[in-house]
Amino acid sequence: MSGREVAITGIGVVAPGGIGVKDFWALLSEGRTATRLVTAFDPAPFRSRVAAEADFDPEAHGLGPQEIRRMDRAAQFAVVTAREAVEGSGLELSEVDPTRVAVTIGSAIGASIGLEDEYRVASDDGRLDLLDPDYAAKHLYNFFVPSSIAAETAWAVGAQGHVTMVSTGCTSGVDAVGYGAELIREGSADVVLAGGTDAPITPITLACFDAIKATTPRNDDAEHASRPFDATRNGFVLGEGAAMFVLEDLAGARRRGAHVYATIKGFAGRCNAYHMTGLRSDGREMAEAIRVAMAEARTNPADLDYLNAHGSGTKQNDRHETAAFKRSLGADAYRVPISSIKSMVGHSLGAIGAIEVAASVLAIENDVVPPTANLHNPDPECDLDYVPVTAREQQTDTVLTVASGFGGFQSAMVLAAEGKNR
Known part of the structure; x- marks a missing residue:
């Protein structure tokens, strides 16, 4: 590997059963599951009614009413995890040239909750063939364009460098981290906020996976519904969440005495x-x-x-x-x-x-x-x-x-x- 070595110096997580790095790791290390019957809406019409939901309160995690109104749930996850990652890194971004701070975020389906909610309103819950724009939210464009998630994150941390949205399906999150690492390695950025976010627990997403029978119908045992590599498995369990990382040049991280979690x-x-x-x-x-x-x-x-x-x-x-x-x-x-x-x-x-x-x-x-x-x-x-x-x-x-x-x-x-x- 040529170029600079890449250090991970900050982590932020919003996950089912674990908001924040500490609670997330406690869930995993204890082997607990966060899968349950869907509570975000009535799942009765669906074949698979199981999901792993994050008990996330945006206001409790520092987002104001205007931010909550403007941002889709996936964008809220990204901003909150980015802030946790920066805080945990000990990095003072105000002391870094903002044009050398980049953001790379992965998402498979973008602002799906915002889009579905606005469609329901503008179509009068599907009764209208032609949508009535008078009822659409003024921030509808933000929901329609996934890059708004990366923009919101960049604004939250003051990044003025390279800002990118990666959408490669279910590899989007790790691909965004890999791309962010390359920006550090090649010298295009000194700090990168990199990670992935999605909030896909919506009626239309459940219906899509129902159609191809990819999700589990084990609704009578939601806690144990996700069974990778087990002979009794019968589909995956939909989840939601985000993780963001502060990536830096390893030599620079050492000079400032940062804690290095790992290197990429x-x-x-x-x-x-x-x-x-x-x-x-x-x-x-x-x-x-x-x-x-x-x-x-x-x-x-x-x-x-x-x-x-x-x-x-x-x-x-x-x-x-x-x-x-x-x-x-x-x-x-x-x-x-x-x-x-x-x-x-x-x-x-x-x-x-x-x-x-x-x-x-x-x-x-x-x-x-x-x-x-x-x-x-x-x-x-x-x-x-x-x-x-x-x-x-x-x-x-x-x-x-x-x-x-x-x-x-x-x-x-x-x-x-x-x-x-x-």
Whole structure:
């Protein structure tokens, strides 16, 4: 890897069952689940009525009435997590040239709640064929354009540098972090606020996933509905949330005495150019992303201490991932502990890749591998060490996290404790 080394010096998280880094990590390390029946609206008409909702009060987290009115829930998540990340980093952004501060945010579906709410009002709850613009909110354009989320975050932290919105489906969050790391590495920015956000728990989103039977119908046991790599799994659980990071040049972070959670050693993305929702059974594209990310990081399979899986809880994905791990890691695929935090916080689409980066960094910080909750009956075809039910304490210095998304997107990132694999 050429160029400057990239340090993560601040983390902010809004997740189901854990608002803020401390509560988020407590949920994961204790193996608790945050999945439940949907409460945001009446889910009775839907096949899948389960979700992982974040108990998020924007006012309690410092947003004023005008900000709450102007911003979609996904934008609120992004701003709150960005502020937590900056505060935790100890960085005084007022002392940094604002044109050298960048923002990169990933989101799969943007301001979906705001758009759906405004459509309901302007169409009189769907009764009007022609929408009445007199009833639309003045901020409707902000909901229509996903880049408004990145703009809101930039305004919140005073960033005047490169501001980008990444939308690559369910890999959006980790892709945005990888892109932000590249801005640091190539010298285009000195500080980057990078992460992902999505708030997709809406009627239209539930209906879309119902149509393709991707989400679980296990409505009678919502707490245990998300079961990655388990033989009894029958679909994923929709979630919501955000994670943001302060990225800096490692040398600069050391000079100011910052706490470095981890370094980003390598990142790669690939696409299968095959099918919008289908995956090849051999896992070749994910394996290639893993291979390239590890080569960039100068990391061998034997160096890995933990692998944070995409682990959505669908048979197709879980078997595809298992094949990809075997293909890319060889014999070490059977040694390295693997887990899916979606078993606890659900699948928040474009946000989850960033939330999983946060989980990976905190695994390094605490020397703990979070578990795959609800894994009691392993699928015989998923015969790797998927860390069932209970967290595992062990030295965790080098972590691989992966993501997979509709459209064939496959991404991989290598994270390491400061000074590893240098």
